[in-house]
Amino acid sequence: MKKINLVLLVFLMLLSCSDSDDNFRNNPNLPDLTVRLQYNLNLPQYNDLQYAGNSFVTYQQGVKGVVVYNINGSQFSAFELSDPNHPPSQCSGMTVEGIIATCDCEGNSYNIITGELSEGQGQYTMKPYRVQRSGNTVEVWN
Numbered sequence: 814m815k816k817i818n819l820v821l822l823v824f825l826m827l828l829s830c831s832d833s834d835d836n837f838r839n840n841p842n843l844p845d846l847t848v849r850l851q852y853n854l855n856l857p858q859y860n861d862l863q864y865a866g867n868s869f870v871t872y873q874q875g876v877k878g879v880v881v882y883n884i885n886g887s888q889f890s891a892f893e894l895s896d897p898n899h900p901p902s903q904c905s906g907m908t909v910e911g912i913i914a915t916c917d918c919e920g921n922s923y924n925i926i927t928g929e930l931s932e933g934q935g936q937y938t939m940k941p942y943r944v945q946r947s948g949n950t951v952e953v954w955n
Contacts, residue, residue, distance in 0.1 A: 840937050842900045843893060848874050848942055850953040852881070862889075862951060868925060870894065870909050877906035879942065880914060881953055882925045891942040891953045892928050896921055898935025914939070 878894035921933030928939035
């Protein structure tokens with residue numbers, strides 16, 4: 814009888830778990846725009862991305878811009894620079910200093926390595942982009 818109760822309990826626990834994070838990924842504040850960037854690290858303007866701890870910001874792509882961060886020389890992160898916790902506006906674009914992206918509208922701050930909210934209020938993390946390094950090229954897309 815104990816085994817049946819244990820199996821039933823484990824089964825119920827597995828049913829209650831969800832691997833979907835759609836409520837956090839499908840952010841109603843940010844439109845889905847196509848982003849496709851390639852950075853040739855041999856070019857001087859992208860030289861900083863060759864070294865761990867450096868980032869590159871462009872305001873020409875995405876909703877309000879994209880930040881790419883070199884985590885350890887081989888791993889990169891990339892995120893949208895529009896504050897995910899309110900709709901895009903004139904002041905919703907974020908600026909990056911070190912590993913923190915800050916929105917002047919509401920004072921929200923986010924970690925550009927993880928995308929998590931580090932200061933302020935909101936339920937959404939920064940919108941992530943996919944990143945891959947092949948040789949001396951870093952590609953960012955969604």
